[in-house]
Amino acid sequence: MEGTTKKAEMVKLISAEGFEFVIDKQAAMVSQTIRNMLTSPGGFSETQQGQVTFPEISTHILEKICQYFYWSLQFASGKETEFHIEPEITLDLMMAANYLHLGRAQSIAQDYKLRAREQCGFFGKASK
């Protein structure tokens, strides 16, 4: 009994490579897109099975996204820390955030991207 209720509160997100991330439904619903997938009234397969497959999101991006979900929940409850993004994934992350309708994640990634570009420019000049 306890198992089923717990299961109901968890959802499974599957990456392009087939990696499965089991996270809290509450966290996943930070994304408006995922929220629609899990709650839309028509009885789509995602709603029934409690799992979503993202054939266009690779594992390491989806992992970052999941981290972002939890960070976002904490941020919303008042714990304002910085969300760190590695420079090499900012672009991919931005694309995924757009897809998943994660406004804040998108703008954070954009910030990182701009910062990375400035640093490149600075280094570029120094090396000249």
Add this chain to the structure above:
Amino acid sequence: MSAPKKRNFKIEAFKHRVEIDPKYAEKTWRILEHAIHEIYNHNASGLSFEELYRNAYNMVLHKYGEKLYSGLVATMTSHLKEISRSIEAAQGGLFLEELNRKWEEHNKALQMIRDILMYMDRTFVPINHKTPVHELGLNLWRDNIIYSSKIQMRLLDTLLELIQRERTGEVINRGLMRNITKMLMDLGSSVYQENFEKPFLDVSASFYSLESQEFIECCDCGEYLKKAERRLNEEIERVSHYLDNKSESKITLVVETEMIANHMQRLVHMENSGLVNMLVDDKYEDLSRMYNLFRRVPEGLSMIREVMTTHLRETGRQLVTDPDRLKDPVDFVQHLLDAKDKYDKIISTAFNNDKAFQNGLNSSFEYFINLNNRSPEFISLYVDDKLRKGLKGFSEEDVETVLDKVMMLFRYLQEKDVFEKYYKQHLAKRLLSGKTISDDAERSMIVKLKTECGYQFTSKLEGMFTDMKTSQDTMQGFYASQSFDTGDSPTLAVQVLTTGSWPTQPSPPCNLPAEILGVCERFRAFYLGTHTGRRLTWQTNMGTADLKATFGKGQKHELNVSTYQMCILMLFNSSDHLSYKEIIQATNIPAADLKRCLQSLACVKGKNVLRKEPMSKDIAEDDAFYFNDKFTSKFFKVKIGTVVAQKESEPEKQETRQRVEEDRKPQIEAAIVRIMKSRRVLDHNNIVAEVTKQLQARFLPNPVVIKKRIESLIEREFLERDKVDRKLYRYLA
């Protein structure tokens, strides 16, 4: 998991097919189109949301948004056309249900479609200024279903028919009605108004116009109002159950106009049951209903108010001018008080304590009370009656209530100075004859008059109370100072009255019997001994005396009589028989008073201590009087009727009137001088207006009198006329 991060930094396009398959868009759209069909056919359960969302996302991303959008419009339209046909096919009563069911399905499908096309809604729609998916779905529904030629009229007719059936008492499916009207509201307020509300109001107006005509022919006013109230409540209830809240004011306006405003005149004046009948019969419930209904329509309340005041003035006028009523002043005032109570109660219970109604009531009373110039006298007489005997056994609060009510009437009086005059007379009689039942009540009345009219109004009345008190002290001092034994000589009680405070008429003193005269002289000596420079005049017309008398068979009685009567009776100590002329010579009592005294001594049955010849009701100049040996009474104390406060006779009334007019002159002059002193120059009309304003707390001065006073002041050189403009007056310092 951290292994992939070690890749070198490289800029790489997102993993979309960069090569664009020319058939890509068509293929993707087919998938989505299929999904929309499945959704409308309730087959969505197998579909993958992610896949559909991703396809729509990619279409928009690859600039096929327009194709997606127009495809959506076309697909949805075709589905709605199909739905429209199935609704049209529904038979009779199933029509609304089918419409409702399809509406719910459409809504659900619309939500799902909106969800999977979310990305388009977010990006493509605002940039290209398209209608968002949800709104688009509603618009398409409106155009294809509600505006469909076969549905539009049928829908309206069905709704109106259901409402009509409910009005005639049938039970209808309110839930269904609510869903349908809710649908119309969801499609936009103009859809609701054009396709339902306006025709609904029109139909209602003709319905109620007809019904009210029917009701008014066969119902009386109270019944009609009951029905109108019920209809109004029904409509309000209908709105709360299944119409837009905003419709409430509109439909109530229709009912109010048709059922109330259009028949107001007829209702109010309805024979045997109209407003006047309700007022007369104290129908609080009907009155309250009328008030609540009429206040919803313009002019409604003012109409009730007008009819009420007109009725009140008319009945009031009849009351105060009815010659029968004038015979009993106490009854007269009691009727006024009862009328006031009655209308106060109506206004407080039925008319919501409406200020405008209270004002109407007050102005009506003011109007008719002053129609009768004896009202001030009668009100004073009423108080006199209450303070003499009427309030015996009442609690303090009750006394206060009665006095407060009298003060209400007093406030309506214009000639407050006339009231003062009478009140003073009546109070004097009460005080001097010791008839007042409660000092507290007397003082309370004075305080009320004082708060109402100021110190000036009551200073003399209070002076009267002070005189009574000092007289008591003086008498104690007098008897303490008399060292001799009073023995058989009469006991004297003197009340020393300040001239001016009391409404006394200087009258020549009568000849007192020798026994009394002695005591009087001793008192005079005592009083002037302590108060030098004063003058004492005996008011023999106002005193009373207790006499011990022994009659034929030795029976003893104590006779309570007036001073005049005492003088007359004392004469019979020395002789058994006296003529009228002898009596008037011996006593020197004014003829009118003497006749009245003799009448009460000789002609009242059971109190006839004198016998008159010839026996008749009236006293003639050549009558003779005998001591009545055979007088008997079962009481030891016999009270011979003194002249109590009565309604004044016609000549007395004239006299009082004259004195009042005389008293007003200096007041008017003082007011004129006060005004002119501050204004210096003023024209005639303004003086009259200002004098009237200054004096209206006491009386309503007559403009003619004011003019006379101005002329008198000019004569005495307080004022002068302007040399150029004869209408202007100038103050001469």
